[in-house]
Amino acid sequence: MPIVGSVSLSLAFGFSILTLIVISLYLRTNDTRLMETGRRMSLIVSGLSLVATFVLLFELVTSNFDIDYVAHYTSFETPLLYKLSALWAGQAGSLLFWLAILSFYTIIVVLRYRFQHHSLMPWVIIILTTIQVFFLLLTVFVANPFGPTKADFVVQNGMGLNPLLQNVTMAIHPPTLYLGYVGFAIPFAFALASLITRDVNPMWIRSIRKWTLITWGWLTIGIILGGWWAYQELGWGGYWAWDPVENASFMPWLTGTALLHSIIIQEKKNMLRVWNMTLVIITFTLSIFGTFLTRSGVMSSVHSFAQSAIGPLFLYFIALILIVSFGLLFSRLSILKSEKRIESFTSRESGFLFNNVIFIVMCFTVFWGTIFPVLSEAVRGTKITVGAPFFNQVNIPIGLVLLFLTGVGPLLAWRKTSKTGFIRNFSIPLLAMVIALIVFMVIGYRGYTIVSFSLAAFVLSAITVEFARGISVRIRKQKENVFQALMAMVARNKGRYGGYVVHLGIVFMFIGFTGHAFDQEKEFGIKVGESEHIAGYDFELMSVQEEERPNHYAWIADIRVTDLEGEFVTRLVPEKRIYFYRDPNPNRQQPHSELSIYETVMKDIYSIFNGIESENQTAYFKIMVNPLVWWVWFGGYFMVFGTIIALWPNRKKVA
Amino acid sequence: MGKNKFLVVIIGFITVTAFWMYWVSTNPSGTESALIRFLSIDELRAETNHGRVKLGGNVADESIQINQNDLLEATFILSQGEATLPVRYYGTRPDLFKDGAEVIVEGAMEGEVFQAEVLQTKCASRYEGDLRDVQTENIEEM
Structure with a gap:
């Protein structure tokens, strides 16, 4: 069986080169039979890549430990779900997975636009195939997932998957992220194709926008799930640490968000065409760069990067993308330049433009902080690490400006906002902001928290005003009730109102982020019957049970939480587990802390069981009280919901 | 305009x-x-006036000692090849912290002991290269 996978990949590689040749011939001769052949070959390349992926999945599920990859990341005991998710647990597998998703998207594009975009499609296929060639090159020659186990004996059982990764979220989070990363290849292919063919027809921009939104939606879900997993599983009480891997996904998200906004101006006003091209190119490059960051080992050390075979290949590929894309862009500048100028600072166009500038600047600060350790090590010999405080301090003010614009943008009119329009649109939101400002100052909040909450009030009321105005117009003119009016209004302009729902999500998330300023934590050891006090709560240790379970041994603490008045709040049952506890070698035993979190709208109570000292029966805990975290996830639902509204297909007629 | x-x-x-x-x-x-400098043990020893720094290395085998009166207090020896450094840490330890584990500590020297305020183990899901070494070794043992 593994031979089938290996051969499929090699064949796919061969066919991918053929596809490039055949379509190039078509472009020379204009013989449509060649184009049809090229299209089919492209489908074969993608099909074979998918076959290889399914073969690897099959090997993982059937535990064929003759394959190195299978032996590394699974064992007989690994549950089925995690045998499947082992596909993206390691380097070779995740590169194949990248290829598989790209192939999946390519099949959709090739089939769906069979009768559309005639002049663009040959180039779109060439570009997508070229990206496939790169990943086929990696999986066939450099990191082949079907390589045999390097051992001179029969492997009886595999290593198994790290217990930390044995979590349902961890089975969903990487594929969603990948669907996001990889999806940007399609807008990129269309953009480049239009540059090559000098096609500036706004038709394709609509196709691009939809793809960008789908891709962006997946990336958003992926990032939020990653944060949620970290919070629920890793036990440091947070959801975002500005780790290079997180930054890798955040950067294309930032530029992709900028693109989603500025592409609207191109659709409506046919402006900013050069800028949008630049954004598409940067976003795709950043998603390749993200894969490079997470897969080359460059972040742990420059030296491990130099030893890894795939690191330099990725860098060459990124250089190739940048040179070709920007070379093309410069040679086509004269066609793309728009006659139109933005007319006023107070126009919606300028609002979008500033939003773009801020997203890009934010992306640059993240980029700088992420690569600075590598640069400093390469240039000066001493590695200087950049910690979360840098990213937080730099990005909090930028983020707040962005939050402000989230409220301002939709209130501005196209071209120029008149004075009366300004007063009509801004009076209620500004009033809400001032009231919030005064209230929070009186309560005694300080610094950024006041600014953040007041801006949240501003944006929330701005969005509410937008919805209320639209609804009231319909109630007056169409004699509908509130609900009918809301549904009809959203249905008529899904992009706009879907966008507002996403904005609501962003505001809720900012409320959640701000809660971080009020976090409290304490580490302590107590005996059964004793209690400890933190952040207005009492924690009494009721008991510690021990239990032997199929694949681990567990100590289960029972903590009773009461508030200051002695009212019962909740019970927390954090566990300390030892996986592989039967292994005589203590180093192979794997401790694992199973958290217990009490989540409410206002605050989370987060508990970690550190361990138990058997001699005098003292158990050790870390307790954190994290206000408003719930709002981060709540905002996440809104973002997904808003994206779905914006993507919801129109009724048949329009087509 | x-x-x-x-x-x-x-x-x-x-x-x-x-x-x-x-x-x-x-x-x-x-x-x-x-911004924090990431030094090797030798570089750290060569300096006299150092502030807060980061160090990476492995936990020397059988060097972890946990205070039995307060489980949160641990001392261990950080090793980078030949060079070693005693480290003290107070707080919740990551689950992957054990003999041989690859760790990063952040803190400052206090006399002869490095007082770590942050103790991180390299997360297996994220640092592919490191996990690979361990696993290859384990496969060979089987």
Whole structure:
């Protein structure tokens, strides 16, 4: 069986080169039979890549430990779900997975636009195939997932998957992220194709926008799930640490968000065409760069990067993308330049433009902080690490400006906002902001928290005003009730109102982020019957049970939480587990802390069981009280919901 | 309305951000420095006046000692090849912290002992290269 996978990949590689040749011939001769052949070959390349992926999945599920990859990341005991998710647990597998998703998207594009975009499609296929060639090159020659186990004996059982990764979220989070990363290849292919063919027809921009939104939606879900997993599983009480891997996904998200906004101006006003091209190119490059960051080992050390075979290949590929894309862009500048100028600072166009500038600047600060350790090590010999405080301090003010614009943008009119329009649109939101400002100052909040909450009030009321105005117009003119009016209004302009729902999500998330300023934590050891006090709560240790379970041994603490008045709040049952506890070698035993979190709208109570000292029966805990975290996830639902509204297909007629 | 005004605003914003990044990089707020040097044990020993730094290395075998009166207090030997350094840490330890584990510590020297305020183990899901070594070794044992 593994031979089938290996051969499929090699064949796919061969066919991918053929596809490039055949379509190039078509472009020379204009013989449509060649184009049809090229299209089919492209489908074969993608099909074979998918076959290889399914073969690897099959090997993982059937535990064929003759394959190195299978032996590394699974064992007989690994549950089925995690045998499947082992596909993206390691380097070779995740590169194949990248290829598989790209192939999946390519099949959709090739089939769906069979009768559309005639002049663009040959180039779109060439570009997508070229990206496939790169990943086929990696999986066939450099990191082949079907390589045999390097051992001179029969492997009886595999290593198994790290217990930390044995979590349902961890089975969903990487594929969603990948669907996001990889999806940007399609807008990129269309953009480049239009540059090559000098096609500036706004038709394709609509196709691009939809793809960008789908891709962006997946990336958003992926990032939020990653944060949620970290919070629920890793036990440091947070959801975002500005780790290079997180930054890798955040950067294309930032530029992709900028693109989603500025592409609207191109659709409506046919402006900013050069800028949008630049954004598409940067976003795709950043998603390749993200894969490079997470897969080359460059972040742990420059030296491990130099030893890894795939690191330099990725860098060459990124250089190739940048040179070709920007070379093309410069040679086509004269066609793309728009006659139109933005007319006023107070126009919606300028609002979008500033939003773009801020997203890009934010992306640059993240980029700088992420690569600075590598640069400093390469240039000066001493590695200087950049910690979360840098990213937080730099990005909090930028983020707040962005939050402000989230409220301002939709209130501005196209071209120029008149004075009366300004007063009509801004009076209620500004009033809400001032009231919030005064209230929070009186309560005694300080610094950024006041600014953040007041801006949240501003944006929330701005969005509410937008919805209320639209609804009231319909109630007056169409004699509908509130609900009918809301549904009809959203249905008529899904992009706009879907966008507002996403904005609501962003505001809720900012409320959640701000809660971080009020976090409290304490580490302590107590005996059964004793209690400890933190952040207005009492924690009494009721008991510690021990239990032997199929694949681990567990100590289960029972903590009773009461508030200051002695009212019962909740019970927390954090566990300390030892996986592989039967292994005589203590180093192979794997401790694992199973958290217990009490989540409410206002605050989370987060508990970690550190361990138990058997001699005098003292158990050790870390307790954190994290206000408003719930709002981060709540905002996440809104973002997904808003994206779905914006993507919801129109009724048949329009087509 | 001229194109130049926009340019001025945009360049102004970028300049302010650049200065802000520089300010944050050079001005540690309280105990949390934004930029921290990552040194080797030998480099650390060669210096006399060092502030807060980061070190990476492995936990020397059988060097972990946990205070039996307070489980949160641990001392261990950090090794980088031949070079070793005693480290003390107080707080919740990561699950992957054990003999041989690859760790990163952040803190400062106090006399002869490195007082770590942050103790991180390299997360297996994220640092592919490191996990690979361990696993290859384990497969060979089987």
